[in-house]
Amino acid sequence: GNSVTQMEGPVTLSEEAFLTINCTYTATGYPSLFWYVQYPGEGLQLLLKATKADDKGSNKGFEATYRKETTSFHLEKGSVQVSDSAVYFCASNTGNQFYFGTGTSLTVIP
Amino acid sequence: DTAVSQTPKYLVTQMGNDKSIKCEQNLGHDTMYWYKQDSKKFLKIMFSYNNKELIINETVPNRFSPKSPDKAHLNLHINSLELGDSAVYFCASSRQGDSPLHFGNGTRLTVT
Numbered sequence: 013g014n015s016v017t018q019m020e021g022p023v024t025l026s027e028e029a030f031l032t033i034n035c036t037y038t039a040t041g042y043p044s045l046f047w048y049v050q051y052p053g054e055g056l057q058l059l060l061k062a063t064k065a066d067d068k069g070s071n072k073g074f075e076a077t078y079r080k081e082t083t084s085f086h087l088e089k090g091s092v093q094v095s096d097s098a099v100y101f102c103a104s105n106t107g108n109q110f111y112f113g114t115g116t117s118l119t120v121i122p
Numbered sequence: 123d124t125a126v127s128q129t130p131k132y133l134v135t136q137m138g139n140d141k142s143i144k145c146e147q148n149l150g151h152d153t154m155y156w157y158k159q160d161s162k163k164f165l166k167i168m169f170s171y172n173n174k175e176l177i178i179n180e181t182v183p184n185r186f187s188p189k190s191p192d193k194a195h196l197n198l199h200i201n202s203l204e205l206g207d208s209a210v211y212f213c214a215s216s217r218q219g220d221s222p223l224h225f226g227n228g229t230r231l232t233v234t
Contacts, residue, residue: 044220055225115163
């Protein structure tokens with residue numbers, strides 16, 4: 013069946029550090045892939061997406077590349093800021109069936 | 123204009139009561155969802171409606187009943203509330219195909 017697995021947190025980084033949050037998926041067919049961000053007390057917001065293999069999604073300095081060969085969609089940012097502190101969710105969509113990872117909490121300290 | 127709006131934002135109630143959460147989307151999407159997020163931030167799909175028809179009904183107690191009067195609205199009614207129902211409930215909507223989910227800001231339900 014379909015599923016999404018992402019690295020467990022919490023992750024704590026110093027400002028300007030490099031961020032990687034790993035995400036892998038299993039799917040029948042070819043899903044679309046997403047990263048969502050949830051700031052404290054708010055709903056989930058779409059951060060970036062990729063709809064086919066080798067697509068790179070990017071937004072606000074975050075990037076993720078759809079890797080079909082490794083079934084991965086790792087989230088990266090070269091230099092994190094305190095304002096990036098949030099929970100990040102990886103998700104897949106096949107035929108309007110969405111599958112979410114368990115979320116990774118990120119705290120960036122000054 | 124808010125794309126997916128749900129009310130109320132906070133709901134505090136006692137065990138055994140019945141309560142409703144309302145959700146509306148103005149995006150013209152065909153599909154709407156209810157998710158439950160627990161204290162560990164884990165998201166669980168509860169229901170999904172497409173054009174007012176139920177298409178996903180996960181293992182949810184039948185105390186929970188969704189109602190979709192039209193494709194822009196999906197309300198959630200909960201009977202005989204229990205302590206374990208305390209969580210944040212998110213409404214979401216999407217277009218058909220590869221489109222992402224658009225979430226509301228959540229309703230924090232606290233059952234005492």
